[in-house]
Amino acid sequence: MLLPPTPSQTIGPYYGTALPFPRGGDAAPAGHPAAVALHGHVRDGEGAPVPDALLEFWQAAPDGSLTGAPGSLRRDGETFTGWARVPTDRDGHYVLRTLLPGGAPYLALCVHARGLNRHLFTRVYVTDPPPGDALLAALPADRRATLLARPEAGRRDTYRFDVKLQGEGETVFLDWSAGD
Amino acid sequence: MALSEPAPHPAQEQIRPAAAGDSAFAAAARAVALRAPLKPAVPVPLPAAPEAAELTGPVFGTADVGPLDHDLTRQHHGEPIGERIVVAGRVTDRRGRPVRGQLVELWQANAAGRYAHPLDRHPAPLDPHFTGAGRCLTDGDGRYRFVTIRPGAYPLGSPDDAWRASHLHFSLFGTAFTQRLVTQMYFPGDPLLPADLIRNAVSDAAARARLVSALDRTLGEPGRSLGYRWDIVLDGPSATWTETGGAR
Numbered sequence: 431m432l433l434p435p436t437p438s439q440t441i442g443p444y445y446g447t448a449l450p451f452p453r454g455g456d457a458a459p460a461g462h463p464a465a466v467a468l469h470g471h472v473r474d475g476e477g478a479p480v481p482d483a484l485l486e487f488w489q490a491a492p493d494g495s496l497t498g499a500p501g502s503l504r505r506d507g508e509t510f511t512g513w514a515r516v517p518t519d520r521d522g523h524y525v526l527r528t529l530l531p532g533g534a535p536y537l538a539l540c541v542h543a544r545g546l547n548r549h550l551f552t553r554v555y556v557t558d559p560p561p562g563d564a565l566l567a568a569l570p571a572d573r574r575a576t577l578l579a580r581p582e583a584g585r586r587d588t589y590r591f592d593v594k595l596q597g598e599g600e601t602v603f604l605d606w607s608a609g610d
Numbered sequence: 611m612a613l614s615e616p617a618p619h620p621a622q623e624q625i626r627p628a629a630a631g632d633s634a635f636a637a638a639a640r641a642v643a644l645r646a647p648l649k650p651a652v653p654v655p656l657p658a659a660p661e662a663a664e665l666t667g668p669v670f671g672t673a674d675v676g677p678l679d680h681d682l683t684r685q686h687h688g689e690p691i692g693e694r695i696v697v698a699g700r701v702t703d704r705r706g707r708p709v710r711g712q713l714v715e716l717w718q719a720n721a722a723g724r725y726a727h728p729l730d731r732h733p734a735p736l737d738p739h740f741t742g743a744g745r746c747l748t749d750g751d752g753r754y755r756f757v758t759i760r761p762g763a764y765p766l767g768s769p770d771d772a773w774r775a776s777h778l779h780f781s782l783f784g785t786a787f788t789q790r791l792v793t794q795m796y797f798p799g800d801p802l803l804p805a806d807l808i809r810n811a812v813s814d815a816a817a818r819a820r821l822v823s824a825l826d827r828t829l830g831e832p833g834r835s836l837g838y839r840w841d842i843v844l845d846g847p848s849a850t851w852t853e854t855g856g857a858r
């Protein structure tokens with residue numbers, strides 16, 4: 431027998447005083463030699479930038495561990511916690527600085543924004559996904575491409591991943607509720 | 611309501627149409643129309659592969675949360691204006707197991723219905739002693755507790771003058787990334803509840819009812835504040851969930 435879950439409600443436009451925190455987008459320890467940048471835009475159904483989205487990332491450490499570490503809200507500059515939170519700017523742009531994951535070859539991404547009754551889950555594949563990746567294999571090629579970060583031409587250690595919330599090129603979002 | 615409602619000040623009457631009028635509501639309406647995906651979310655077959663990152667989640671600890679972060683009435687030198695309240699409850703998964711040591715974040719308008727946020731153009735007064743943001747960790751039994759003031763209602767700036775019922779915004783983490791929850795809590799008996807457009811976005815009446823807290827006198831501080839109880843149930847699979855045979 432399962433308890434009924436508490437419903438989700440939109441994050442609204444005013445979370446900015448509460449949720450963003452200093453260096454929230456700097457998951458990589460300061461000055462780490464293996465740090466990479468992942469950046470991109472969040473866009474709505476008409477291609478307009480979404481300036482008030484909040485992106486949360488969760489990923490394996492380079493050694494593949496998924497245990498995380500406390501201190502996610504108070505960056506000590508040394509510990510890799512596996513978690514990051516970054517709001518988009520006025521142009522709908524975000525930047526995450528992190529380390530490439532070991533094990534699971536992707537960053538789990540949760541997108542919050544005003545107007546969404548519920549946040550959206552997706553994945554950012556940043557390293558060459560294994561050919562047998564079950565999720566990617568189940569998607570048609572054009573949709574699969576929406577989950578792949580692209581190395582940025584001419585910029586070392588920089589990847590681009592755009593989120594299209596709706597319409598043409600819509601990002602694949604994931605449903606984790608099939609367990610009920 | 612904590613603040614009495616005097617006749618509107620003439621200056622505020624003049625500010626309102628320009629400041630909280632069509633443009634703010636138009637932005638909200640655009641967001642509702644153009645941000646929700648059109649394609650159905652792709653179901654992840656469960657139980658998910660054990661290496662799926664989403665079955666685990668971030669870890670928080672005492673370094674993340676200060677000892678006074680849960681008390682929104684003590685973040686400035688003076689006391690905020692408004693009716694002091696305690697809001698507390700228990701966070702569990704759908705099997706009733708406590709969610710321990712996880713982060714709960716709260717944000718809200720002040721007693722006059724105004725957010726200390728630059729985008730909020732509602733011409734109600736700001737309170738220099740109230741920011742309206744707090745956080746805490748759940749204890750070993752999954753319990754959280756905040757001390758704050760009851761937020762005021764505020765207008766959406768819509769053509770038909772729709773207002774939000776008093777509400778607290780909550781953000782919660784479970785043991786898995788898939789259990790993430792952002793939601794809003796309401797107060798029992800609020801006459802604005804039946805017409806609140808955001809709350810009514812939850813189509814199921816029983817689910818809507820679960821967003822409303824209950825007055826609980828045992829949670830308040832005698833002679834100082836009333837208590838409201840709101841228990842939260844997180845959805846979604848986790849590593850421990852699938853270990854015990856899956857959710858099916």
Ligand SMILES: [Fe+3]
Nearest residue numbers: 442719777779
């Ligand atoms: Fe609100």
